[in-house]
Amino acid sequence: MAVTIKDIARLANVSVTTVSRVINNKPEGVSEETRQKILKLVKELGYQPNAIARGLVTKKTKTIGLIIPDISNPFFPDIARGVEDSAHIYGYNVFLCNTDDNLEKESEYIRALKEKYVDGIIFTSSVPSDYQHIMELVRDGVPIVMMDRRMESEEIYGVFIDNYEGGYLATKHLIDLGHRKIGCITGPLKVKNARERLEGYKRALLDNGIEVDERLIFEGDYKINSGIIGTEKLLNDNKDITAIFACNDLMAYGAYKTIRSYGYKIPDDISVVGFDDILLSQIMEPQLTTIRQPAYDMGLTAARMLIKLIEGKKVSKKIIIFKPQLVIRQSTASVDEGVF
Amino acid sequence: MAVTIKDIARLANVSVTTVSRVINNKPEGVSEETRQKILKLVKELGYQPNAIARGLVTKKTKTIGLIIPDISNPFFPDIARGVEDSAHIYGYNVFLCNTDDNLEKESEYIRALKEKYVDGIIFTSSVPSDYQHIMELVRDGVPIVMMDRRMESEEIYGVFIDNYEGGYLATKHLIDLGHRKIGCITGPLKVKNARERLEGYKRALLDNGIEVDERLIFEGDYKINSGIIGTEKLLNDNKDITAIFACNDLMAYGAYKTIRSYGYKIPDDISVVGFDDILLSQIMEPQLTTIRQPAYDMGLTAARMLIKLIEGKKVSKKIIIFKPQLVIRQSTASVDEGVF
DNA sequence: GTGAAAGCGCTAACAT
């Protein structure tokens, strides 16, 4: 049997109230003498407060939930690490939940997290627009912060990256290099960030007097394989294509594979730009030019925001938007004019 | 205010006991009629049991802790995913804890997890041999399962890979290809798995009549940079080296970089073998020959084992050892005899 | 400065 507050109280000849005051560092109403006596006993007996009992009365558990699609997708570990680091600093623990973008699993996790009285939840999931269970959380007063997945509602706090600008930057970079026939392999278009990146791509084209050609757009799913297939389709349908913007690095890697198998060289024949800047992008050869998302910082920020919300502190902005950054490496080159 | 068991009881004109019986699916002692009445109310009011209150009395929280060095190290996400999947199946949630192999952080997490009354803990950490706080957990009766980090104690459950055999396989493969001067970049030797891989390397050498040459061994730390530095040292000190066994894939990648910068070709001039088989190893060029660890399965297995322990079920084996597997890709080739 | 008592929401003997 673990030692409880009662044990300490009995041994110190004081009430549990007094012990409670000491272990919670309440400054008032305990003489230095008794405080020391209690602290001594706490140490000797290795007393650890029971967070469950405490949680039952305070309704606070110092626990948050992190809901992501899949921790083994290389984009998420950095986010998770940021969230966890932030949480740890403030004395919180984090429940890891993988939904595989499955609405049902997401609901299950939400239910479980509510039953366990987490103090708040961070969502980094890319589920379509069925936000019902999320709005329900808001209504129930559970603090939540969205990441990556933008909500329409003004009610909701979140940290995001400017996906539109990311798509724009990537495309603009290619245009500046002289490319005109630029393929785009998008994420799943039911996901908002995928639509935004695509919008950025289109706008950059338009701003530079290039028409949007639907045959140059392929809807992928952010996984390697769709990069492979998408590039095949793009290459087959557009003989004059000189560049591909893959809307994440994993698909860019898929694009590499196909481009190679067609006997083309990167970037000599085809330039490629990715999105995310995961470790992979530095390891691929040639190293991938990509749009950097500061995943770790975003995780850090989201958790900090959530905890402020939980603790009733002022949160200056409801929405924090990080700026994407173009990282130029070796997968992009200017169009060799001789080609034309 | 959330709806409680009392509310349901009142509205159903029954006692809380009866409600408790129903929501916990106790088969005995509730008429079908009242059961239905209660279930209906539960649904209507959206009643969710308070897991904190339940935990306080049952001393079970349906929660486990996962302690790893760093989720952003590419080796751990798959493990974490396996653990979480397993946990989810059995109705458990998992706390993610990153220690950075820092003993102090590990202790902090253990304390926090104990305060939160997790039902058990999985350790995948590579801290040196200060096992005191772990033995303390065992003494306290907290079920724990070790992964990757082998304990001397017979008391402790765990799932591991045969690191010795992995090291042996890697080295033997190189020897079979005709290599004689084989460098080895180890993990941090305070970590047991690092020592075991090195042992496998040495034994394979010895078994094939090759002397162990300490100048061919460099102690790294499982990070990219030590692969870079280690290879520089190895290459400088041993002009006739033809192969390198990097004790994980990240260091193998570092080795690639150095080998390239010296103007050598892989595998023509230098063969490289890694360890882990993370996604990276397929993306590197040439694709890395490596020793595969079934990380996801190991996570799955560890969590299943832990939960059996928690629930008092029979666990057939205290220690489960997975077999490593040599995955031959393109970074190894037979020694060009012309070299000699 | 300190303590008594109530109660958080639930489970589990023990009655009936």
Add this chain to the structure above:
DNA sequence: ATGTTAGCGCTTTCAC
């Protein structure tokens, strides 16, 4: 088949 009661370990009024 159902209810009464005690109590899990803690915090929190309120009183002294």
